[in-house]
Amino acid sequence: MKLSYRQRLFLYFGLLFTLFTVGIIVYEQVREKTYKTQGLQEKLETYTDIIQAAIVDAQDSVAPAINQLHNLLPEDLRITIINKEGKVLFDNSINDYVRLDNHKDRPEIVKAQQTGKGSYLRLSDSNKHKYLYFAKKADDKFIRVALLYNIRLQNFLKPDNAFLYFILLFFTVFIFFVHVTTKRLGNTIKQLRDFVLNSDKQNFTKLNFPNNEIGEIGSKIADNYFKLKESQKTVLMEKQKLLQHIQVLEEGICFLSPDHKVEYHNGLFIQYLNTIADEASSDASRILKDENFIELQDFLNQNKQHYFAKVISKQGKIFSVRANLFEDGSFEIILSDITKEEKTKRLKQEMTGNIAHELRTPITSIRGYLETVLDQPLSDEKRQYFIERAFQQTIALSEIIQDMSLITKMEEAPNLFSLEKINIGQLLEKIQEELSVQLGAKQIEMRWQVPEHLEITGNENLLYSLFRNLTDNAIRYGGENLIINISIYNEDADFYYFSFYDTGIGVKDESHLNRIFERFFCISEGRTRDNGGTGLGLSIVKNAVLFHKGNITVKNRKEGGLEFLFTLKKQ
Numbered sequence: 001m002k003l004s005y006r007q008r009l010f011l012y013f014g015l016l017f018t019l020f021t022v023g024i025i026v027y028e029q030v031r032e033k034t035y036k037t038q039g040l041q042e043k044l045e046t047y048t049d050i051i052q053a054a055i056v057d058a059q060d061s062v063a064p065a066i067n068q069l070h071n072l073l074p075e076d077l078r079i080t081i082i083n084k085e086g087k088v089l090f091d092n093s094i095n096d097y098v099r100l101d102n103h104k105d106r107p108e109i110v111k112a113q114q115t116g117k118g119s120y121l122r123l124s125d126s127n128k129h130k131y132l133y134f135a136k137k138a139d140d141k142f143i144r145v146a147l148l149y150n151i152r153l154q155n156f157l158k159p160d161n162a163f164l165y166f167i168l169l170f171f172t173v174f175i176f177f178v179h180v181t182t183k184r185l186g187n188t189i190k191q192l193r194d195f196v197l198n199s200d201k202q203n204f205t206k207l208n209f210p211n212n213e214i215g216e217i218g219s220k221i222a223d224n225y226f227k228l229k230e231s232q233k234t235v236l237m238e239k240q241k242l243l244q245h246i247q248v249l250e251e252g253i254c255f256l257s258p259d260h261k262v263e264y265h266n267g268l269f270i271q272y273l274n275t276i277a278d279e280a281s282s283d284a285s286r287i288l289k290d291e292n293f294i295e296l297q298d299f300l301n302q303n304k305q306h307y308f309a310k311v312i313s314k315q316g317k318i319f320s321v322r323a324n325l326f327e328d329g330s331f332e333i334i335l336s337d338i339t340k341e342e343k344t345k346r347l348k349q350e351m352t353g354n355i356a357h358e359l360r361t362p363i364t365s366i367r368g369y370l371e372t373v374l375d376q377p378l379s380d381e382k383r384q385y386f387i388e389r390a391f392q393q394t395i396a397l398s399e400i401i402q403d404m405s406l407i408t409k410m411e412e413a414p415n416l417f418s419l420e421k422i423n424i425g426q427l428l429e430k431i432q433e434e435l436s437v438q439l440g441a442k443q444i445e446m447r448w449q450v451p452e453h454l455e456i457t458g459n460e461n462l463l464y465s466l467f468r469n470l471t472d473n474a475i476r477y478g479g480e481n482l483i484i485n486i487s488i489y490n491e492d493a494d495f496y497y498f499s500f501y502d503t504g505i506g507v508k509d510e511s512h513l514n515r516i517f518e519r520f521f522c523i524s525e526g527r528t529r530d531n532g533g534t535g536l537g538l539s540i541v542k543n544a545v546l547f548h549k550g551n552i553t554v555k556n557r558k559e560g561g562l563e564f565l566f567t568l569k570k571q
Contacts, residue, residue, distance in 0.1 A: 047145045103144075108144060420457070422459075423455050434468075439475065449487040517542040518539065
């Protein structure tokens with residue numbers, strides 16, 4: 001069974017203090033016994049001195065002298081006199097002591113021979129009793145005394161138990177203190193351990209660490225952990241947002257490590273890479289080897305600059321290749337399809353040129369008319385003519401500016417147009433009434449087959465501009481003695497399908513039909529702007545249709561004239 005940290009800590013401290021306590025007890029027991037033994041030996045030495053003094057003058061027999069000392073010596077004291085050869089001369093505990101073995105090799109006699117005195121606790125070879133012997137060398141003899149090692153002597157040599165009890169009590173108190181301390185410490189560490197091990201599995205909302213240094217450490221670790229988890233959640237959320245954003249980007253992006261290992265790329269990166277590269281593959285790192293990206297590879301290998309940009313034309317498309325080098329040596333590569341942007345850029349350049357051209361004509365005319373009026377002596381009739389011509393040019397200039405503003409508003413701020421229910425039949429009646437003079441002048445009949453209560457949710461001004469510009473276009477460029485017809489040829493759940501055609505001259509060069517909705521585009525051979533107009537009418541028509549979620553196409557009719565087919569969303 002695996003012990004807990006608290007149990008191991010208690011065991012370590014308990015074992016250490018147990019060994020320390022046992023050492024103290026053993027040391028004290030031995031030391032006290034040694035002191036008592038030394039005291040007893042000193043007492044026995046005193047006895048030997050008394051005996052030595054008594055037998056100093058005895059020549060042949062020492063027994064009478066020793067017998068006279070019975071009042072000075074203990075009754076149970078064993079007295080033995082041994083000559084220097086080891087022969088026993090006297091022993092008061094053995095009657096026939098002359099038969100005793102030689103005592104020269106007895107341990108106490110050996111020590112006395114060496115140091116002058118010696119003691120030893122052993123079993124007597126003579127009577128088989130255990131004695132505490134003490135021997136002392138006295139001239140040419142050895143005086144040996146001994147006390148029987150009985151209960152009384154054992155009790156005398158036995159250490160005092162008071163110290164033992166004190167040590168045991170102190171040991172018990174210390175063990176209890178270790179128990180309490182290790183329990184508190186163990187609980188703190190266990191709580192911290194449980195927190196660390198289970199932090200990802202449970203929701204810890206309250207941690208009560210004890211008020212001590214380890215508790216402070218635990219509280220700080222817990223606080224830092226919660227802050228780290230919150231930071232991780234924030235970073236993970238931001239990472240998910242970033243990855244989602246990268247996936248829906250209209251750019252191909254790839255992140256690579258400092259050692260040129262692909263870490264992440266989106267699907268569009270592979271798509272663009274396969275369009276540019278010579279062979280298709282799903283390996284994003286191929287961009288580091290393909291010969292179409294040699295300049296990019298040189299940039300990445302040199303690591304001298306932090307930004308790279310280049311435009312590559314491939315497969316009829318234009319791609320932007322960019323690379324950003326980060327501080328840690330990693331980098332990102334971005335592939336963008338800028339074909340549309342480049343086309344738009346060219347169109348804007350063309351449009352700017354067209355606008356300048358279209359504005360230059362009326363402005364030049366106005367300037368010429370006014371200079372003529374100011375500089376030339378003219379009759380009142382001529383002056384009035386030139387002023388009227390200048391006024392007509394200002395109207396044309398105003399119409400161009402107004403149409404340009406409408407197109408810009410539709411493209412850049414469509415949300416500014418309000419929506420409402422518009423009756424198409426009433427709208428066509430309004431246009432017919434406004435253009436009745438122009439229609440009559442060219443003998444043009446305008447008719448429509450539209451349900452009386454047909455309504456579309458849209459912007460009234462844009463729908464008006466749509467049908468008005470189509471009608472103006474037919475009047476200006478279609479010729480005379482023709483019919484303008486408007487009808488709905490199909491309908492589904494979401495759209496109405498309109499047909500707007502005239503029976504005029506149409507467009508002879510059908511290659512011009514795919515550009516007829518471009519701004520300021522001029523069609524030669526009849527359908528020009530010699531008869532007026534801003535050159536923006538059909539562009540307004542297309543943008544108005546797109547605003548109403550529809551689409552529009554144009555074609556030459558087999559019977560003659562132009563036909564515009566377009567859809568308008570019902571709601």
